[in-house]
Every structure is written in C-alpha cells, then in structure tokens.
Amino acid sequence: MRSAVGEREPVTGWEVRRPPQRGRTAGVSLAGFRDRGTGPVDLPVIPHPALTLVVEFGDGPLIVGDALGRQQRGSLVAGLAPVAMRMRGENIACVEVHLSPLVTHAVLGVRPAELARTVVALDDLWGRDAARIREQLGGAPSWEDRFALTDAFLARRRGTGPPVDPEVVRAWDRILVSRGRVRIEDLAAEVGWSRKRLWSRFRSQIGLPPKRAASLVRFRHAAQRLTAGASAAHVATECGYTDQSHLHREAVAFTGVTPSALAGDPGLATDDIAWAGREAGETR
Template identity: 70%
Template sequence: MAGFRDRNAGPVDMRVIPHPAVTLVLELGDGPLIVDTATGRQQLTSLAAGLLHGALHVRGENVECVEVRLSPLVAYAVLGTSPADLEHVVVSLEDLWGRSAPRIREELIEARSWQDRFALTDALLARRGETGPSVDPQVAWCWDRIVGSRGRVRVEGLAAEVDWSRKRLWSRFRAQVGLPPKRAAKLVRFDHAVHRLAAGEGAAGIAAESGYADQSHLHRDVLEFTGVTPATAAREPGLAVDDIA
C-alpha cells in the first residue's frame, strides 16, 4: 500500500508497469484520473486494474491517491468478482462496489494523516475479504508455486501435483486468478526480472538467472509487457511500490 501526493506544477503522466497483482487506486484529489489503455481512454476517480498484458498510462493534475496492490487470491474476495473479468481491463470501483465506493473515498479524504488513511483502507479490505468468495485450495497452491519459483516452475506439471486434470486446472485458475497458469508464470518471471533491472543489475546476468533463453529473450519480454526497452523500464518510478496484500 502506498500514498501519493503530487507537489509539482503541471500534470502527472505515469506509465504503470504490469505486475502480478490487481491494483486498486482511490483518487482523493481535485480531479479525475485519465487512464489510457489499448481499448481507449477513461476518466475515473477510483479504479481497479486487473492483471495487465501491457503498460497503462495514467495522467492527472493535483493527484492525491491511495494505491493498493492485491494478490489475485485476495482480490477475488475483496472485489467480489472474478479477476478474469478484469484481465487487461480498468474499471471504476463504483461499478464493483456501488454506493460504498464514494462513501469510502469521502472517509479517506477526511482522514487526518496517511497512517489513518492506510488504517481505514486495511479495515475495508479485511471486511470485504471476510465476506467475499474464496479461491480453491488447489488454485492457491499453484499460484504460490508459481510466485515462489519466480515464474520458473513447469506449469505443465502443476495439474498432476494437485491431482486435477489439466483442463480443470486451467479453467479454475484462469477464473480465480485472472490468467492461465502459463501466462501467469510469464508475468511473474517478468516482474522479478524488471525489478532486478531497476536495482541496477546487468541484463545478461538477469536473463541467465531468471530462466530466459538469452538477453534478447528478456528484451522481447520487457518490450511486450511495457512497450519500452529494458533500460527505460528500469527507470519507471512505479517499480518502487512493491507491497502486495
């Protein structure tokens, strides 16, 4: 969870790098966020972004917001909808939570400090998580295996490990996580690699240690997920927000 307040003159223009989490943003400033995706442009005061295939551009003026990144396993309960419905999609939280979304926004605006805002947000997520749907234990286990291996697990063997058919696992995993296992593993591997790039490590070493065939393979993955080169992606400020609930 992170709080952001723009103190600069002029608009904010940020590229949002894909990561293996569902992102919630509650805008508390004067104006809406303008979100550009492959499907068009939206103006939103709060949003939920699913597991993305490519980067988003978010713009706004006098931006002040709370951002939360949710594990897909948690998002399934908190959002009250399947993450598959949010695959590469950005929607308003009002579409998901109805009248409670603007009420939550007002409470956050009135909070006296960022600590109070974070506490309110934590309480909200906990309440919704207690009453929302839960993922299958087999799906949760497979997701944890993918994340724990940093995307390098052989996804073809996951079904046998949970004693499910491949068809059943792929169907349930996509419905409850938002991506099929192979795509999820690719996203997790990319996320690990791009954070190492941001930390200043060399691309050749990252490629060799992260399961890429070579440095060109890493370059293609970064370009596919972000639309920019590894050197440019490594400078994105959004990579500093790492906590996933």
C-alpha cells in the same frame, strides 16, 4: 526523520508512504502516493502479481490509458496483466491497494477472471461506497488515518465468496516462490490434475492461465532487478528468459516500453520503494 507510517525519501517528485504494519485482511497490501507538484505525471504502469485498486482523493484527475486509446479517469480497479498502460495526471493523491487473486472475490465481490486484463471504474463495482471512501480519505488529516480508514473499509466489505481450490492455491504459491520459473506440466503433476484441468480451474479462479501468470510474476522480478541497476542482458539470464530479445518483448507487452527505458523511468523506482518485498500476491 521518518514518520510512523513509513515516509520514504523523495523520489522523482513523489511522496511515497507505507503503513507501519500489515492490515487485518490477509492478501491485502496498501501504499500511499502523492505527487509533489513538480509538473504533469506521465509514467508506465508497472504490472504486479496482484489486482490493483486505486482510490484517488487529490485535486487533479488521475487518468489511466492503454495503447488502444481506452481511458479510465479517477478511482479504478485493474485486473491482472492488463494491456500496457500509462498513468497521467497532475496533483495526484491516492491510496493504492494490492489484492491477491486468492482474496479478490471476497473483498471486491467479483471473481478475478471478470477483471482480467482490463481496468474498470471503482464506482461501477462499489457504487456509493466508492464516493464515500474517497470523501473520507480526502478529509483524513494524515496518512496513518487514511491507511486505517482503508483497512477498516476493506475489512467491512469482505464477504465469504466461493473458496479457491486448494490445488489452485498450491499452484499459485509455487509460481510465486519460483518467481515464475516453473513448468506448467510440473505444476499439474504436483497438484494431481491434468494440464487441461489446471488451466481451466486456474484461469477461472485466478484470472489468467497459469503460463501467463508465471510470465507476469517473472517479469515483476525482472523489473525489480532492473531497478537495482542490473543490465538487461544480466536480468534476462538471471530471470530465465530465452535471451535479451525475449525480455525486450515481455517488457513491451507488459509496459509498452523497452527494458532500458523502463530501468531509467522514475515510475519504476517509485513503484519499487512502495511495493518491493511486500506484494499482496505473496500472502494469503
């Protein structure tokens, strides 16, 4: 039996939950994760076209580290397309939040460009509020309550912040709709800006240059196709990569592992169950 908050069938030792409906803040999506105690977790982090906020409340430490040896323990915020990272830990329980870069400043209080390609402790952004929401989630009796608490907390924190330029919104939407297969010259022409102006304003407000953002969106779609069982060669052709080697390089750059290793990794299947078809980056 499935619960009211979207309980999914067990996948590789994870309990994965989804809220029954969208929250009150546009551009924000939630999912819940709890490992089933089958042993230590060591998985690549799958990039998304959204900033990721993780509020942990489990018994064991959640550790995210990158290839350079940098580590972040506990609740965190990851910007768009950080260097390849792995998640490690045991007895992990957390609510994960995906934030469209269009609403990140309003919800987190910082611009996406300040978080791009890096990971920071949630305490550094929210101070005592971070400890407060962790305590509330740990004491909540159900996933439904945890999602409601998180949704209400994010709604209360949302400020005004400077608006994103309509041209940048349009360019971001085109990148998402095209699954990253759009020429930056065409984007600039569509919004009526020079390529240089689009690059500058887009990077400032989204956190990545448009070409890198398009690569991120394209790779996310490629990862979903790998999850569905498509071969790396087929995915490379379908998603617009120059060849299979091009997909290989992108996979290693984004996740630290090859497409074949990624396709067989339990983290990708778990991630896809939680987020497929409902990325925060796909909404305003």
